[in-house]
Amino acid sequence: MTTVRTPAGWPATEEEAGAVQDALRTKVVLDEAGPPPGTGHVTGVDVAYDDERDVVAAAAVVLDAATLDVVAESTAVGRISFPYVPGLLAFREIPTVLAALEALPRTPGLVVCDGYGLAHPRRFGLASHLGVLTGLPVIGVAKNPFTFTYEEPAAPRGSASPLLAGHEEVGRALRTRDAVKPVFVSVGHRVSLDNACAHTLALAPAYRLPETTRRADALCRRALREAVPALTAD
DNA sequence: GCGACAG
């Protein structure tokens, strides 16, 4: 497991963070379809916190896209680099997530993260941010609709409806299990919305959430449990 | 001004 410090020049205020988003947003690539589902590698990233001890742990888990077998994984720990502010989630997670991705022994392929990409107040959520910084194709799969609205998709798995900011489609509510609450998919970087949904469905054959985020979630929690006692021993 | 609000 690698250890990270908050990067020099990291935004300290909400104003600075917002300015960073506005600047980086111009670098998002939205006109690529992205890798086809079921081929190559797909990597899930997730983060767990211990706010009391100011510790954050990130995990990256690489799956074979065809079999969903784990082929590689890595973790990183660091200090919390930003408070949780809706719309500024990326500033809390990105330094540690980047460290985990860089520690992987192989190419991540498509990256799937918790949270949003385009579906964001400034159209630049975690998945967009991570994509611009790494150049990798990235999508966001969130568990909640945030401030956006949607019509309930039909009951069968695979049904979807637009996730709306007013009349603008910023993502999709996608049902991954019959009659179970949908997940909320949005584009991050270098992947189309249709393809992002196809990947999400392929990655969630049995549970509501994609295997990528399930594996990454379990791993970062474990990394946090193991890291806190070590960091707290002095 | 007040409330809601990814993780």
Add this chain to the structure above:
DNA sequence: ATCTTGTCGC
């Protein structure tokens, strides 16, 4: 995100 036991159902 996180605090947390049992419990209903396939």
